[in-house]
Amino acid sequence: MQFKIPDTPEELFKQGGQNFIHLYKWVPSVIVLSVILFFMLTSFYSIEQGEVGVIRRFGKYAETTQPGLHWKLPFGIDKLDKVKVDRVFKEEFGFRTTEPGVRTSYSASSFEEESSMLTGDLNVLDVSWIVHFKVKDPVQLLFNLRNPRGTIRDLSEAAMRQVIGDYSVNEAITTHKSEINLKVQNILQKVLDGYQSGLQISKIELQEVLPPKPVKTSFNEVNEAEQEREKVINQAWEAYNKAVPTARGQAEKIIREAEGYATAKVSRAEGDASKFLDTWNAYKDAKDVTRRRMYLETLEEIIPKTGKIFVFEPEASSVLPLLNLNGGK
Numbered sequence: 001m002q003f004k005i006p007d008t009p010e011e012l013f014k015q016g017g018q019n020f021i022h023l024y025k026w027v028p029s030v031i032v033l034s035v036i037l038f039f040m041l042t043s044f045y046s047i048e049q050g051e052v053g054v055i056r057r058f059g060k061y062a063e064t065t066q067p068g069l070h071w072k073l074p075f076g077i078d079k080l081d082k083v084k085v086d087r088v089f090k091e092e093f094g095f096r097t098t099e100p101g102v103r104t105s106y107s108a109s110s111f112e113e114e115s116s117m118l119t120g121d122l123n124v125l126d127v128s129w130i131v132h133f134k135v136k137d138p139v140q141l142l143f144n145l146r147n148p149r150g151t152i153r154d155l156s157e158a159a160m161r162q163v164i165g166d167y168s169v170n171e172a173i174t175t176h177k178s179e180i181n182l183k184v185q186n187i188l189q190k191v192l193d194g195y196q197s198g199l200q201i202s203k204i205e206l207q208e209v210l211p212p213k214p215v216k217t218s219f220n221e222v223n224e225a226e227q228e229r230e231k232v233i234n235q236a237w238e239a240y241n242k243a244v245p246t247a248r249g250q251a252e253k254i255i256r257e258a259e260g261y262a263t264a265k266v267s268r269a270e271g272d273a274s275k276f277l278d279t280w281n282a283y284k285d286a287k288d289v290t291r292r293r294m295y296l297e298t299l300e301e302i303i304p305k306t307g308k309i310f311v312f313e314p315e316a317s318s319v320l321p322l323l324n325l326n327g328g329k
Contacts, residue, residue: 043074050086054138055079061139083138088202091152093160094128095207116212117161123169126210131156131188132202140198148199151192156204159187169211170226177206 046069047053053065055072056079072078094115096107115126131152135141145151163183167176181204189201211219283290 043071045070045072045080047082051082051084052138054081054083054142056081056142061143064139081138081142083135083141085135085138088132088134089149090133091131091149091156092128093130093153093157094126114157117164119164119169119172120166121168124212125164125169125172126208126212127160127164127172128207128209129156129160129184130205130207132205133199134202135198136200137198140196142198144196144198148197151195151197152199155188155191156184159184159191162187173209173223177209181206 045053047065047067049067051067053070055062055065057073057077059079062078072080094111096109096111097104098107099105112126115128117125117127119125133152141148163180164172167180172180185201185204188204192199192201210216279290279294
């Protein structure tokens with residue numbers, strides 16, 4: 001088809017009118033197709049795994065939809081907001097991660113305005129921490145919070161300053177980090193629930209609690225001296241705990257041995273006294289018999305302890321063994 005340039009203005013207007021009439025025939029079809037396309041684009045939507053869809057109808061909450069393909073009223077009657085409910089978000093304080101990974105890189109900028117905090121004993125610390133949180137109620141999040149991340153940051157910093165102010169510098173640096181994490185989490189969650197924010201704090205992680213850079217060297221020297229002092233004290237207590245129980249055990253042993261010796265002596269003396277009284281009573285009743293028995297008992301005790309035994313005639317003038325009492329030895 002070749003386009004012919006009109007020779008006169010009348011032919012130009014005539015040709016333009018014919019083209020306009022030809023295009024006008026297609027206008028209804030184009031409008032219908034546009035309406036159908038716009039209807040489809042504003043009616044159907046899909047929700048991915050790990051998120052939910054919140055439908056607002058004329059600005060008012062209508063329903064919450066789960067993952068999958070759904071339909072809503074077109075032409076802007078229903079508004080859709082997709083909220084990730086399974087994802088754990090985090091906010092960093094006192095530092096910023098620029099590139100996460102095996103070799104994580106951090107921003108070289110200083111964040112002293114949010115990390116400098118005053119302790120209960122009026123010392124200054126540089127505190128860095130991470131807040132992990134997730135969405136527990138997407139409806140409350142959309143309707144009650146204008147800026148969720150900004151709210152989390154402001155409340156977290158306020159809660160951390162409040163808790164750090166209740167501890168001394170040594171407690172915050174060394175032994176009470178877990179306790180500080182728990183207290184900040186409880187305070188932050190309580191305030192967020194009061195706002196009906198729909199956010200759940202998963203955990204608070206203190207990263208570093210350090211003295212400011214200008215006094216860091218002096219602070220470390222003081223800290224090392226305190227640690228050395230604690231070490232010496234612990235060593236002294238260790239020596240004390242070893243020596244004192246040993247000495248107490250030895251003293252207790254000596255006391256028990258003395259008590260046993262005294263008991264044995266007293267018992268032996270009581271036994272000897274009782275034996276003497278029995279012998280005396282027997283002697284009073286039968287003096288000759290008792291005297292002879294005592295004599296024989298004494299010989300029985302002495303004779304086994306002697307060497308060779310010889311019996312002599314009282315009137316003999318020479319030594320003649322009359323009886324071998326040693327069994328031939």
